[in-house]
Amino acid sequence: MPDKILLVEDEEKLARMVELELCYEGYEVDKAFDGRAGLELALSGNYHLVLLDIMLPALNGMEVLRRLRKESEVPVIMLTARDSVMDKVSGLDSGADDYITKPFAIEELLARIRNALRNHTPPEEPENGTLTLGRLSMDPECHEVRVDSTPVELTRREFDLLRYLLENKGKVIPREVLLDQVWGYNFVGETNAVDVYIRFLRSKLDEEFGMKLIHTVRGVGYVIKEEEPCGPK
Numbered sequence: 001m002p003d004k005i006l007l008v009e010d011e012e013k014l015a016r017m018v019e020l021e022l023c024y025e026g027y028e029v030d031k032a033f034d035g036r037a038g039l040e041l042a043l044s045g046n047y048h049l050v051l052l053d054i055m056l057p058a059l060n061g062m063e064v065l066r067r068l069r070k071e072s073e074v075p076v077i078m079l080t081a082r083d084s085v086m087d088k089v090s091g092l093d094s095g096a097d098d099y100i101t102k103p104f105a106i107e108e109l110l111a112r113i114r115n116a117l118r119n120h121t122p123p124e125e126p127e128n129g130t131l132t133l134g135r136l137s138m139d140p141e142c143h144e145v146r147v148d149s150t151p152v153e154l155t156r157r158e159f160d161l162l163r164y165l166l167e168n169k170g171k172v173i174p175r176e177v178l179l180d181q182v183w184g185y186n187f188v189g190e191t192n193a194v195d196v197y198i199r200f201l202r203s204k205l206d207e208e209f210g211m212k213l214i215h216t217v218r219g220v221g222y223v224i225k226e227e228e229p230c231g232p233k
């Protein structure tokens with residue numbers, strides 16, 4: 001099931017643009033154009049995240065957030081033209097998870113959404129903890145990777161990279177996020193480390209077993225997913 005996002009924004013053109021980008025990324029989106037309608041939806045809907053403007057008719061975003069936090073811990077990212085430190089502090093102190101100032105690059109918004117969802121939603125795993133994708137399976141507890149019944153030897157870094165991809169299977173992960181999450185925020189080294197280790201994984205998995213699981217999204221990063229079989233022409 002795709003993550004469901006509520007967008008509360010009174011600028012309809014901006015709301016439509018953000019909605020299109022989010023839908024393209026695979027999210028399900030509902031919109032509200034004033035604070036009162038947004039609050040009602042946020043309280044009644046099963047949302048994974050709320051994008052909330054501050055300057056809204058009927059009920060401003062800060063009041064929406066204040067009332068929402070009495071009943072829900074859904075992650076909230078504030079969208080606003082206000083960029084003063086006090087406005088940001090007020091939003092964060094009121095329970096917002098993040099704050100982005102208009103105008104913003106859609107890539108930055110998407111990265112902040114991914115981060116907020118990651119912080120609030122543990123990766124879905126089968127009850128036994130095994131991560132699977134097609135013929136590939138990983139047991140994080142035993143530090144084992146298999147394709148069918150054949151074990152695959154991976155270094156710790158390769159294992160950690162593959163695990164993060166599998167925990168986020170089907171999602172396009174930017175190189176910068178992989179570098180931060182697998183190597184650490186304080187990593188000092190070559191910036192192409194992600195590409196190098198992706199090649200190592202492809203060599204040991206895709207090429208060795210005749211699969212294509214790790215896909216490149218040009219200019220963005222990588223996604224792990226099963227290759228769709230080609231039907232008859």
